[in-house]
Every structure is written in structure tokens, then in C-alpha cells.
Amino acid sequence: MKEWTLLGILVRVVLILLTMQSSSDGFVCEKDAVHCHTSLKIDNAFTMIDPINGPLFVDEGTLRPILQPDKEVSIENVITADGWNTTLPLLTANKSMPGPPIFLYQNQTITIIVQNNLINEAVTIHWHGIDQLGWPAMDGVAFVTQCPILPGQFFNYTFQPRFSGTYWYHSHVGNQRDMGLYGAFIVLKRKGEVPIKNQHIIHLQEWNHKFGPITLLKANLNNTSSSSESILINGKGEFENNEAPHEVFQ
């Protein structure tokens, strides 16, 4: 009974805080642009919760509210992860996991405004693999190249990637990256590049039911941290053959 009370509290928090959007196609800097501008909005979120119907479970591939098991819920506003029917805390960029991909061309300057809408955690975003030669303050490593962005604040990341490649961005604070705060960062070649519409991004991710910050901390303290419960492809996978929805490539 205690668990249901806790769940009730979570649902109320979620209903107030979240109006989820479906994951975005991301941002593409036009090929002839010299300087592009985009943003990432960082929010608290939860797995397996629908903003209207509350906590969900997976029933042979269909999402249903735990409190109204006869009803079907669309995945559109839900981050399922592996469909485990216990709600886990997430941190998202633009309300999706993974966050939206960012595409630009080699040597373009990009400005990404990172807005921290978290309730009580600071954040930074690291552009993994970008050498940041000339502007090391844009590397996004908390307490090394910048003070973390406090709740309610934003930070202007502006830099100019020199080398094309398939990179990613992720939080560089605590274990926020493991809680969903990551996405693709693609620097395209100027010539001979495969068109974006013919490219697919595949993120592989271990998913651990203990990645909530408190449980993970406890597990580390008493040396009981274990291997992951499931593997996600682009934020989606299954747990114990529960038939949770997979990523679909078109």
C-alpha cells in the first residue's frame, strides 16, 4: 500500500510539471549558413507516465493506465524506456529521450542555448568529441571549464567544429547522462556526405532500474550496483519480454 501512496505523489507532481511532446526531428543548420542558433531545454520527466492517464503498464505491446487497465494510451506523450511498469525519474532535453539530434556542417559556427528548467539540479552539456580548439570554455565540463548552469539559468554554448563526424552531447554532471540527458551531434562533411534523410541515428544504451540518483548512490555506497536490466535502442527496449514498443526506422 505504501508504494501506491508514493505513486500517487509522483502522479500529482507529473501532472503539474509535464506536458510532454513527441520527440523532435532535431535541428539542422542550413548548408550555406555561417552561424546557426538552436536551444536545448532541460526538464525533469518520468518513464511510463502519461500526462493525463498517469502511470502505465505494457500489455502485449499496448500501453494501459495502471488505474484503468481497460483503456489504451498512445505512446506519443510517453517515454517508455524498457516499459518496466515502475515509474523512474528522467532528465530530458526538449522532453525526449534521447534528446533531439543536432546536425551542422564542418566549420559552421553553432550557438546552442541550454536552458535549465530542472527543479533542483545544476547541469552542463558536453559536446563529446569536439576538440573546442580556440574556445575551451565551451566544452561543458562542470567545475573544469564552467560553473554548472543553475536551475532557472541558461548558458550560451557557441563554437565551431573543425572535423566532420558522428558525435554526441550529454550532461557532464553526476549521472544525469544515464537518466536520459544525451543526444546525437552530427558534423556533416561539406562534400560527398550521405543526405540526412538517408541517415539513421542509432543510440545504444544500457538501462538500469537503479539509475535514480538516490538508489544508485545507495547501491554504490553498499557495493550492490549491478549490471543493467535492459538495452535500449534510441531510448526504447523491452524488459522481461514485456513487448514494450521498439524504435521504428523508416
Ligand SMILES: *[C@@H]1O[C@H](CO)[C@@H](O)[C@H](O)[C@H]1NC(C)=O
Ligand atoms: C528544442 O526546442 C526548441 C523549442 O522549444 C527549438 O527551438 C529547438 O530548435 C529545439 N532544439 C533542437 C536541437 O531540436
Ligand SMILES: *[C@@H]1O[C@H](CO)[C@@H](O)[C@H](O)[C@H]1NC(C)=O
Ligand atoms: C509489472 O511488472 C512485474 C514484473 O516486473 C509483473 O510481475 C507485474 O505483473 C506487472 N504488472 C502489471 C500491471 O503489468
Ligand SMILES: *[C@@H]1O[C@H](CO)[C@@H](O)[C@H](O)[C@H]1NC(C)=O
Ligand atoms: C575549416 O577551417 C579551418 C580553419 O580555418 C581550415 O583550415 C579548414 O580548411 C576548413 N575546412 C573546411 C572543410 O572548410
Ligand SMILES: *[C@@H]1O[C@H](CO)[C@@H](O)[C@H](O)[C@H]1NC(C)=O
Ligand atoms: C550567444 O553567443 C554568440 C557568440 O558570442 C552570439 O552571437 C549570440 O548572439 C549569443 N546568443 C544569445 C542568446 O545570447
Ligand SMILES: *[C@@H]1O[C@H](CO)[C@@H](O)[C@H](O)[C@H]1NC(C)=O
Ligand atoms: C544496498 O542498496 C540496495 C540498492 O539501493 C538496496 O536494495 C539494499 O537493501 C542495500 N543493502 C544494504 C545492506 O544496505
Ligand SMILES: *[C@@H]1O[C@H](CO)[C@@H](O)[C@H](O)[C@H]1NC(C)=O
Ligand atoms: C565490491 O564488490 C566487488 C565485487 O564483488 C569486490 O571485488 C570489491 O572488493 C567490493 N568492494 C568493497 C569496497 O567492498
